[in-house]
Amino acid sequence: MNPFTGSIEYNPPSEPPSSKQYKSSLVPSFLSLDISGRVLRINTFSKIIAPGARVGWVIGPAQIIERYQRQAEFGTEAPSGFSLLALYNILEKEWGHEGFFNWLAYLRASYTHRRDVMVKACYDHLPKQVASFMVPSAGIIQWIRVDVINHPETDQKHQDHAVRQQNLLDVEHSIFEAATKEQVLVAKGSFFKTALYKGGPIDDGVYFRLTFAAAPEDQIEEAVRRFGAAIRAEFGLV
Template sequence: MSTQLDRQLARFEARRAAALPLPGGSGPHTSSFHFRQPPFGEKPKAKRWDHRLSIEALTQFTSELKVASRAGGPTGKAPKISLGTGRPAPQYFPFISIQMHAMNNPQDTGSDTINAEPTMVCTKGEAVYNLDIAMNYGYSAGPPQLLRWITEHIELVHNPPYADWESTITCGTTSAIELSFRLLCNRGDWILVKQYSYPGSGTTAKCQGLQILGIKVDDLGLCPDDLDGQLCNWDVQRGKKPFVLYTIPSGQNPTGTTQSLERRKAIYNIAEKHDLYILEDDPYFFLHLGEISGQRCGVDQGLEVWLRQLPKSYLSLDVSGRVMRMDTTSKMVAPGLRLGWITASSQVAQKFVNQMESGPLAPSGASQAMAYKLLDEFWGHKGLFNWLHRLSAEYRHRRDVLHRACQRYLPLEISHWATPVSGMFLWIEFTLSQHAAAGDYDAVLMVEDKIYNSALSNGVLVSKGSWFATDLDLDKVCFRLSFANASDEEFDVAVKCFASAAKEELQPR
């Protein structure tokens, strides 16, 4: 029986069959519009963002040399002979082929496939994806083969409700965050983040001279009332009112929270009210684990149910083009690929390409070839979903083991955590109402440090909550525990040790 997913994939196949051949040559100009599902006119167009772009972005354009070097150049007709580019001659590239073995199931060890014929090959002169082209300078939006797959993926999963959206590849989310801050912010501007937030983005912001305003969080993530209140009561003496909101909405790092649909709609409405631009960093979107209640969830019930239970992204709610969504292969496949993609309005996406062209240019050609071969040729869209469904089941098991260990060993009368439904992290909060450190920031840090060092001295590494804090006014001791990498037995040993350190410091003697 044909499912909705199967029908959509059949439409993609029909569209590919009827399409013109992909542009050839090194670094051809391409766009998501070449691969989008028409008609576009039924959806509204994104608003313009000239008033939100940085001075750098407003004055940055593609050089004429880069435009001319793209296959076809500005005339659209590829020259027979090129004396205009600085690309090395591909016949002198020493690589003849890349051969890859891959798994379909995260539970496989790979031992039964490593000695078999390779599942994927990219070769010199290949018609589908020529290794010579992959290893040369390319167009910063991405090669057409990979960009086609990404565009289909965005349509399939998010289907943005406005017409003029595009995707473009990135060198991973760390690079995308740095470029997006440069694209939107000038030195001295404020950005909005959660009270506890991924420190990589904070470090990037501070290096660019940006100031960070932390918004309160609860078990469902960022609090809309505090966000609205901070903006409504903004003191202009502090500087320009913030308009960039950076958020990790699913399995947030470090708190593990996943915003409900109602919470996302409330935050998006506040963004409309205050004309905010949302940077949606969502690496844990597909690590959807479900509840721990013992009831069957999508992870148990099959692919279609699991897909329906995935969160609604901000991109899928975006009617005005005020969201830049950042996706990455780091948590889906492997972080060493250093490859991802952003999706935004055409205006913002093109400015992002300009930033790429004057900075990192593109991910490694080998990474692009490997990603295309795996995601399109070997897995396809459904194969990726099957992989992620099984991967989520693996992480769900690890989360459940860690959760049970916390229940078994932690002092429940002074500890609190919300079981994450996505991601890799469990956020533990210890209340200090009965502790001498209560209300004293320096004392809170001292307590945190003692627990951390006690656990570390016994061979257990956890992450301090203060490392993620944007506000120095801490009233509780927090720790982030990851369930990504330990075994069942190691979880038990580690939490027992961590709990012992916490009890020694926090419980009355």
């Protein structure tokens, strides 16, 4: 994505870049830096063609890919035949390599614009006293961090780490329910944790995930405004 400039004007490229220009604009992948066969690259059409495609591919050392194929033979077996046929017709018969790169360039411009709409809404509507975020440089997700140290129900000065961890989950759920009352659905950051806290310093913040992938621009801004209102209500902010 291009850097966020503060403007939300949509300026799609008048001339799509050539495949060479497009590839040269990308950040080098870990796969391109690998010299010892340690990197597996997992790709999916679900995020670049259609969410329902459920087709992806893996690039890596031949020995690992062979084991992956054996595992797939008695696991997933194969993706949907309908999806494979549709993708074959689009990529091979219609677009070709150049058309596929043109589509990716358009997709990047579209997602960059949607990202800009959400980021501007975050600047405009989230309470800066407790909410912070970083501008995404790729993908379709905006993460919001909410500092809970001043939340009315916080217990982050407790000496027991387990108590503090549970308190974070309680405050997170309270903010989530407040957002639900505002009729906006966000994803809790704890949904994406791989394990419970096991020691060390605790971040006095909870995280929420928003997406700008599909909603119309006006709904993106309205959703962020409502989420900001929910946070203000939880913290008693004006």
